[in-house]
Amino acid sequence: MVLSGLQGLHVDKLILRGVLGVPGSSVNLISIFQVLESGADMKVAADRLDIFKDGQPVLTAPQRAGVWSLRAEPARALAAKVTPELWHRRFGHLGYDNLAKLSERDMIKGISVTPAEFKEAAAVPCEPCIKAKQHKLPHPPSNSDTRAPLELLHMDVCGPIQVPSLGGSVYLATFLDDYSKLSIVRPLHSKAEVAAEVMAVIELLENQSGSKVLVARTDNGTEYVNKALSEYFARKGILHQTTVRYTPEQNGAAERLNRTLMEKVPAMLEDSGLPKELWAEAAVTASYIRNRSPVAGRAHTPWELFYEVKPDASNMRVFGARAYVLVPKELRRKLDSHSDSGRFVGYDTSSKGYRIYLDSGRISVASDVIFVEEGKVMAPAHEIMGSDDEAEEEHAPEHGDELGGADDGGEAGDAEDAGAGAGAHPDDDTGADAEDSAVVHGPDPGAQGASSRYPRRVREQAKEFWKVPPHAMVAIAEPATMEEALQSSQAAEWTQAMDEEMESLRANNTWTLERAPGIVTPIPVKWVCKIKKDANGSIERYKARLVAKGFRQREGVDYDEVFAPVSKHATLRALLAIVASRDMQLHHLDIKTAFLNGELEEDVWVEQPAGYQEGEPGMACHLNRALYGLRQAPRAWHLKLKEELAAMGFTTCDADAALFVRKGDKGNTYLLIYVDDILIASDTEREVESVKAAIKQVFDARDLGEASFFLGMIIERDRANRSIKLTQARMTANIVDKYGLSDAKPRSLPLDPALRLMQGEGERLDASTAESYAQLVGSLLYLSVCTRPDIAQAVGALSKFMASPTTIHWQAALGIVRYLAGTAQYALNFGGGDSTLEGYCDADYAGDLDTRRSTTGYVFILNGGAISWCSKRQPTVAASTSEAEYIAAAQAVKEALWLRHLLKDFAESVGAIKIHADNQSALKLMRNPVLSMRSKHIDVVYHFARERVARKEVKFVYAKTENMLADMLTKPVARAKLIYCCNGIGVS
DSSP states (O other), X not given: OOOOOEEEEEETTEEEEEEEOOTTOSSOOOOHHHHHHTTEEEXXXXXXXXXXXXXXXXEEEEEETTEEOOOOXXXXXXXXXXXXXXXXXXXXXXXXXXXXXXHHTTOSBSOOSOHHHHHHHTTSOOHHHHHHHTTOOOOOOXXXXXXXXXXXXXXXXXXXXXXXXXXXXXEEEEEEETTTOOEEEEEESSGGGHHHHHHHHHHHHHHHHSOOOOEEEEOSOTTTSSHHHHHHHHHHTOEEEEOXXXXXXXXXXXXXXXXXXXXXXXHHHHHHTOOGGGHHHHHHHHHHHHTTSOOTTOSSOXXXXXXXXXXXXXXXXXXXXXXXXXXXXXXXXXXXXXEEEEEEEEEETTTTEEEEEETTSOEEEESSEEEEOSSOOOSOOOOOOOOHHHHHHOOOOTTOOTTOOOOOOOOOOOOOOTTTTOTTOTTSOOOSOGGGEEEEOOOSOOOOOOOOSSSOEEEOOOOOGGGSOOOBOOSSOOOSSHHHHHHSTTHHHHHHHHHHHHHHHHHTTOEEEEEOOXXXXXXXXXXXXXXXXXXXXXXXXXXXXXXXXGGGOOBTTTBSOOOOOOOOHHHHHHHHHHHHHHTOEEEEEEETTGGGGOBOSSOOEEOOOTXXXXXXXXXXXXXXXXOTTOTTHHHHHHHHHHHHHHHTTOEEOSSOTTEEEEOOTTOOEEEEEETTXXXXXXXXXXXXXXXXXXXXXXXXXXXXXXXXXXXXXXEEEETTTTEEEEEOHHHHHHHHHHTTOTTSOOOXXXXXXXXXXOTTOSOBOOHHHHHHHXXXXXXXXXXXXXXXXXXXXXXXXXXXXTTSOBHHHHHHHHHHHHHHHHSTTOEEEESSSOSSOEEEEEEXXXXXXXXXXXXXXXXXXXXXXXXXXXXXXXXXXXXXXXXXXXXXXXXXXXXXXHHHHHHHHTTOOOOSEEEEEOOHHHHHHHHSOOOOTTTTTSOGGGGHHHHHHHTTSEEEEEOOGGGOTTGGGTSOOOHHHHHHHHHHTTBO
């Protein structure tokens, strides 16, 4: 074991002297004797160690697996400095003279090397610089007298590049603010994307700076001289200057920027040894570096001139440096590596993380990273391994491990601010080829420690393993704003989607452009961007929706009634069971811009949409029809649809207001409505086509053919066997992938029957992980109410802890995901079963350990599959098992009566619905009005079930406990019982 020498160690309010750095050690150890020598006192308890100084409590070290754990911060003053050569490489081979300026003029924070040291290092030649920059001749400087940001914006396109980037880009759009020299670059697949990028960058810079672009200077290429940009510049009041043909020096600033970037890119690729396909990542990183570097004729960096904030270089790393991305403990098995290795290729300001080119060939954006910057890293290094026990028990320094100690991998680093001290500005380049990215989230940035004098591993703020949200985002994220959409690599697709939405708005005569009266405040609008996918998960189309900010509306003034029905999931499942049994036709229609068809009764004004303003200032949109986001829009659409369907002969069903029926001599036709999605079920294809044609005459609709994908559920039919499968296999797989558990060992049960979940058990999650917990439980909840009754009880149990989840609840939620990993292909099956509806109901007496309330579980089966189920905590505390079962039976009867009405709407013959129960006392109470000391207190509301039994609308029969199919809905059950229940209700 090698000792690195004496250092100092701060432990909150204690300073321990003579601390030895041991790079090979997997843990940081503190001598109790040294703590006492520092003048502190100790008090040992069963679960913790308390440390006092001068009679006052200073520290508490909780006991974990026989070890007391402290949070410590190494003394920064004793950390070794970074070399000039390393800063030269971190800044993308910026000249040493410019690096000296950064230090000498205090233009940037975080650099500890002196100007003299930079100048001395300039004497040593840099091979990548020589290879990349030799024989380059400078362009003459552009004359400029701009005095503020955005007075003049230079633009140019560089390319085509012979080697396509990792994301398929072959061009580079460059933007340069003449005053500050701030640069932005955007990789492009083709020049057709230039116009959208220009609009996006201008909107972004104007929003970030508060200034307006006055002049845009470009060459005469058609990518800049076209109708779209001409109209945009005219609308914005921007003067568009173009160069004379064959005289690019008139836009010399843009040419010089291209030269600077194209010198840095090969130098960075040469130094790193990375493939040329990463040129776009290198170019974006080079622009990031340039914005934090000195420029000729300016006393400050471009970043500071534009944002008036001094940048911070302490987060900068060498392009191509070996990087190790933490894999959270929950996402790995016992002997798995603690890290995924890769190479650093840039900064991602939108997520405050580093862009890592993983050895698997994928780009990941991560904040929990260890870097190895020394030397020219060419080949993959060994992955970091360690003990799972150490990873769980060790609590490393809060602001970075300056001792360069344990490679335990169990510590999660805080996200670094890729904006270098101004990360809130998303103006800087957010990374190239974003379509190939995946994000591993970390928490907010913390203070950054100095580097170690041991192999250059930079460890960010450490924290307990359970505080790392273990999820990854999809490769193409849905932008939250119009600005994000227009600056993304899919800007062209989003622009087209917005144009299509505007065409729909105009075609529907949605508004009249008028000057708003003085007493009217138009409601703001925004763009909502969504990626529509098909049943296979492939991108079907990009959809942009103009949405009013309805929360600004006032009840009684801007709207009155707002209710609009949507179909129940039980109605959908009942429809599928009947379609399978009768072998009916089942087709799907999608109404385009459905809400725009709704007619408004109120007088409503909205602002003009961003990017599409017309007319004079003060003009607003006086709505003729409903707009998405308005409180009354869903109701207006439903009333319009109901009116048109009534004209076609359809009537609303009693059981579900979103189910319509048209009766005919040759059978009935059913329409199931969920907002703008319509399922059409009929006995003949001719009738289906007739309904489609009638609807298309009134509304603009897409014919999706035979139903195969509805509300995220895949519908698979076997017409020969008259069966239907309803599955969410794709969504299930996405959840498993999102939480990194695809390769984890699947669990055989959603919840361990021995696990008893309670409030406050375990350590409370921090805000970030608690949010991840809520997101995960929400995703699981949707699965449980649509197609997966086998996880309904487990999800219901975890949903009780949304307000204050703990590590135990988080682990239990991940356990459900591991169960789903092994059952992702489970489906709800209809066909080959009894066409008579029957149910099962059960209760788990006092199963909630916090409230001692019981849990009701019931399930109703039609044609072999479950169409309705429930796992729910009872509203009151039951005094006995019989009472709990009686309450559960009453709740099951309510559902049975509704299903009875629904089946009548489907023209099914319904007698007394048979419900199975396994408690004899409850059954006796159901059949006879017996009063006893144990039953006389039961609320009269539950006795209505007895009345329905007397009316012969329902019939209760006894079932043995081992045959009770609702058992899995009341409590965690053993594997054999779970399989039995699933098979009995059609889940397999």
